[in-house]
Amino acid sequence: MSPVTSNSVKEVALLTKSIELVVRNLMKTLVGKITLVRLQEMIEAHFIEEAEDYLRRERPGRDVPLTSLALVTGLDTRKLAQVRNSENYHKPKHAESEFVSNLTAESSIVELWTSDPAFTDLDSGVPRVLDIWGEEGSFEVVVRQAIRSRGITVTSALERLKQSGLVKIHHDSRVQLKSTKLPSKSVRKHVGEAKLGLDAVGHLLGTVHRNLEAPVTGSDRLFQQGNWTHRLDPANRQRVESAMRDLLENARKEAVIVLERFEEPSADEFQLAAGVGFYYFEVETF
Amino acid sequence: MEHALPKPASDVAILTRSLEHVLRAVIRLLVGKLSLIRLEELVRKIYVQESEKQLKIDFPHKRATLSQLALLTGVDTRTLTKLTNSQSYSQPAHEDESFLHEMTPETTIICAWMTDPRFCNPSDGKPRVLSLGGKKPSFSQLLSCMRSTRGITQQSIIERLEMAGTVEIDRKKQRIRLAATNYYPFITNDEIGMLDVGFYTVALLLGSVASNIRRARSGEEKLFQRSSFSYHVPRKEMSRLRRRLRNLLKKSDEQCRAAIADVEDDTPQPGQTFAGVGLFYFESEAAG
Numbered sequence: 007m008s009p010v011t012s013n014s015v016k017e018v019a020l021l022t023k024s025i026e027l028v029v030r031n032l033m034k035t036l037v038g039k040i041t042l043v044r045l046q047e048m049i050e051a052h053f054i055e056e057a058e059d060y061l062r063r064e065r066p067g068r069d070v071p072l073t074s075l076a077l078v079t080g081l082d083t084r085k086l087a088q089v090r091n092s093e094n095y096h097k098p099k100h101a102e103s104e105f106v107s108n109l110t111a112e113s114s115i116v117e118l119w120t121s122d123p124a125f126t127d128l129d130s131g132v133p134r135v136l137d138i139w140g141e142e143g144s145f146e147v148v149v150r151q152a153i154r155s156r157g158i159t160v161t162s163a164l165e166r167l168k169q170s171g172l173v174k175i176h177h178d179s180r181v182q183l184k185s186t187k188l189p190s191k192s193v194r195k196h197v198g199e200a201k202l203g204l205d206a207v208g209h210l211l212g213t214v215h216r217n218l219e220a221p222v223t224g225s226d227r228l229f230q231q232g233n234w235t236h237r238l239d240p241a242n243r244q245r246v247e248s249a250m251r252d253l254l255e256n257a258r259k260e261a262v263i264v265l266e267r268f269e270e271p272s273a274d275e276f277q278l279a280a281g282v283g284f285y286y287f288e289v290e291t292f
Numbered sequence: 293m294e295h296a297l298p299k300p301a302s303d304v305a306i307l308t309r310s311l312e313h314v315l316r317a318v319i320r321l322l323v324g325k326l327s328l329i330r331l332e333e334l335v336r337k338i339y340v341q342e343s344e345k346q347l348k349i350d351f352p353h354k355r356a357t358l359s360q361l362a363l364l365t366g367v368d369t370r371t372l373t374k375l376t377n378s379q380s381y382s383q384p385a386h387e388d389e390s391f392l393h394e395m396t397p398e399t400t401i402i403c404a405w406m407t408d409p410r411f412c413n414p415s416d417g418k419p420r421v422l423s424l425g426g427k428k429p430s431f432s433q434l435l436s437c438m439r440s441t442r443g444i445t446q447q448s449i450i451e452r453l454e455m456a457g458t459v460e461i462d463r464k465k466q467r468i469r470l471a472a473t474n475y476y477p478f479i480t481n482d483e484i485g486m487l488d489v490g491f492y493t494v495a496l497l498l499g500s501v502a503s504n505i506r507r508a509r510s511g512e513e514k515l516f517q518r519s520s521f522s523y524h525v526p527r528k529e530m531s532r533l534r535r536r537l538r539n540l541l542k543k544s545d546e547q548c549r550a551a552i553a554d555v556e557d558d559t560p561q562p563g564q565t566f567a568g569v570g571l572f573y574f575e576s577e578a579a580g
Contacts, residue, residue, distance in 0.1 A: 015392055015403075017484045018475050022386040022395070024491035025326065028318065029334055031498035033342040035505060039307065041366030042339045046332055052316045053328040060323045064455075073448040077397050080327030083443025100308035109304055111363045155362055157369025162359035169350055197303050199508050203501025204310035206519050209574040210497055211317035214490030218321070218483065226531075228575070229538045232493050233549045234568020237557040243565055249551045250569050251516045257544035257571070261537060262520045268533045269522040278530060280575040281521020282537055284544075287496045287503075288515070288567035 032207075035200055040109045043155075048099050054079060054089050055096060112170055114152040115163065119183055122151075133183040135176065138164065145181045206283050234287075247286060254284040318494075321487060324478050327396045334385055340365060340375060341382075397438050398453060398477050404437040405470050419470040424450075424461070431468050453477060493570055521574070534573065541571045 036045065057078045061070045072083040072090075079086065089095060099105050107117040119125045119133050124143050126133045137144045138160070149163045164181065167173040174182045210230070217227045238246060261282045270277060322331060343364045347356035358369045365372065375381060385391045393403040405411045405419045410429050412419045423430045424446075432446055450468070453459040456477035460469045476484065497517070504514040525533055548569045557564060 014475055017481060017488075018392055018395060018399075019386045021325070021484050021488045021491070022392060023384070024488050024495060025322070026334065026338070026385050027495035028491050028498060030338050030342065031495050031502050032314070032318075033335070033339045034502035035498065036311070037339065037342045037346045038364065040311070041364070042336060042343075043366035045339065046335065048312065048315055049319070049332065049335060050328065052312070052319050053323070053331065056316065056319045056323050057328070071448065073443055073445045074452070076443045077448055077452060078324060078327070080329035080397060086443075098309070099312055100305045106305045106308055109308065111366065113304070153363070155366060155368040157359055157372075158362045159357075159359045162357055162363055166360065166363050197307055199505050199514075200501065201307050201310045202519075203498070203504065203517065204307075204314050206517065207494060207497055207501065208310065208313040208317050209519065209521075209576075210494055210570075210572050211314065211321065211490075212576055213572050213574045214487075214494065215317065215320055218486050218490065226534065228534070228573045229541045230490075230493070230570075230572040231541065231545045232496065232568060232570040233545060233552055234566065235552050235556040236564060236566045237560055238555065238565040238567050239557055239561075240563060240565050242555045243567065246552065246555050246567055247515070250548060253544060253547050253551060254516050254518070254569060254571075257540060258518050258520050260540055264533070264536050264540060265520060265522045265525075268525050268529050268536075270524040270526055273524055276527045277524045278527055278575055278577060279521060279523045280525045280530065280533060280537075280573070281519055282541060283497075283519040283570075283572050283574065284516065285497050285500050285518075285570050286516040286567070287500045287570070288565055289499060 035203065038110070039197075039200065041111065044105070044109050047105070051089065051095065051099070054081075054086065111153055111158070111163065112167055112172060115148055115167065116172065116183065118152040119148050122148075135180050135182045138175075138179050138181050206285070209281065209283055238288075243288065247288070250286045254286065258282070258284055321490070325395065325476060325487070330391065330395055333391070336367075336375065337381060337385075340367070340372065396476075397444065397449070398456075398458075399475055400438050401434060401449065401453070402458065402470070402473070402475065402477070404434055406473060408434075408437065419473070421467050421469045424466045424468055493572075496568075497570055525575075530575065534575075537573050541573060545571055 054075065057075055058070050061074050061078060062068075072086055075081075075086050076083050094102060108114045119136075120131075125136060125148055134143070136148065139146050141147070145164065146160045149158070149160045153163065164173070164175070168175060172183065172185050174184050176182060213228045213230050216225065217230060219225070220227045265281065268280075319331075326334075340361070343361055344356065347360055347364065350356075351360070358372060361372055362369045367375075380388055380391070392399075394400045405422075406417070411422065411434055420429055422434060425432070431450070435444075435446060435449065438444070450459065450461065454461060456472075456474075458470065458472050458474065458477040460471045461467070462469075479487075500515045500517050504517060507514045548571075552568065
């Protein structure tokens with residue numbers, strides 16, 4: 007273990023500020039694509055798995071007792087035992103169809119509407135046009151069954167689905183499911199953008215992690231550099247953005263040539279993934 | 293016309309996979325520095341704040357209802373009301389003393405030991421030597437400062453603090469002394485600094501990603517954000533590739549620095565923009 011030098015609440019506050027900024031920008035990317043409830047399920051599962059690995063690294067060869075895990079996570083041991091004993095522990099969430107089908111309220115409603123014979127003709131696969139209100143086979147019933155959270159009104163669910171372009175409301179107070187493509191049209195437009203962005207963030211986090219471990223593992227630090235100014239006249243903003251775009255694009259093209267030179271034509275087990283990332287950022291007020 | 297619709301597609305699973313990758317990487321950096329309970333608290337608050345902003349964009353001409361907020365977040369309205377009415381809702385965590393004092397169970401204990409007059413000397417602020425058992429002030433009394441202690445044994449905490457060199461124990465006299473007053477028992481100041489810089493640069497990249505999603509919606513030109521990589525680099529060639537790309541990135545970094553310096557105002561003025569670039573190299577075992 008590395009020697010510990012004194013740190014105080016001041017350093018911790020600075021670190022917390024950066025963590026908050028990461029969380030905020032991540033949440034900006036995720037709102038509308040996954041509910042907070044689902045996100046927290048993911049965080050909880052990954053945190054417990056990572057905490058277990060962390061404790062195992064601290065004391066190699068020893069079992070990780072629940073009480074140590076409780077100490078690192080802050081969760082009580084009963085909850086931890088429940089998570090660790092669940093059949094989905096250590097399984098990726100993206101492979102769990104139930105999880106993926108219910109990432110948002112819209113997806114839960116659409117999933118139920120298209121799979122329950124009360125709301126869909128299963129032979130033809132055609133979702134029924136539903137009365138908005140009613141005690142049986144109505145949109146109201148779909149919402150009540152699909153979303154168990156207290157305080158959600160049928161009107162607000164209908165409004166959200168309409169806003170997402172998923173339903174058409176008929177003049178006779180009936181509602182038709184127009185599309186099952188999820189995420190909704192408005193979100194789908196930028197799913198690719200979000201995925202590419204998140205992948206780049208994952209790569210950068212990998213570099214940060216490796217560099218943090220470098221003094222312990224003895225491995226080389228990987229290149230990771232940022233340059234910025236707080237004193238940019240907004241009148242020069244476009245000029246800078248354009249200059250940076252040209253510089254970064256040229257660097258990227260050069261990097262592609264280098265990577266191609268090293269790339270093997272076919273895959274084998276002795277290969278690694280490697281690459282470079284470039285980004286420009288600007289913030290009005292910070 | 294009514295017609296059969298395809299089952300919900302799998303764009304969602306692909307996005308979920310990328311998100312899992314990011315969450316795991318963030319969490320790997322946070323374990324030991326922030327408990328899951330605190331992380332969830334932070335995520336919950338910020339998610340709800342960002343959802344409120346999103347609803348203002350989605351429904352610009354009317355006030356978003358609590359029910360809409362519940363739909364977007366998946367959280368019931370009673371919990372939302374409690375959260376949004378809480379005192380800490382609009383307070384940043386890094387300015388919230390109770391959040392900072394309770395980042396992990398260990399920090400809660402150390403902080404109480406150094407600030408609570410039951411466990412430190414009010415005149416010089418020095419932490420008292422505590423008994424391990426019954427006689428007050430005791431370590432078990434100190435443990436009661438933690439919000440939840442179910443399943444956490446005194447032994448497990450002592451073991452952990454002793455391993456970090458934070459406490460010294462006189463087993464004969466059954467006494468325990470706070471030997472180091474590090475806020476985080478397990479990491480150095482250098483590591484905190486590196487983490488801070490790391491998280492900050494990640495936050496900037498995430499800011500560009502979020503901005504590009506907004507720009508894709510509005511049709512504005514996107515900010516530059518690109519990666520180039522290969523999944524098929526032979527292991528034996530890695531150090532050569534790393535060197536080549538490091539030189540290339542270094543050269544680009546210097547060019548960017550010069551270009552930024554060229555337009556930077558000499559003095560700080562109100563209304564100036566914060567702008568810059570980030571360049572990094574990455575490698576991993578697993579493809580993707």
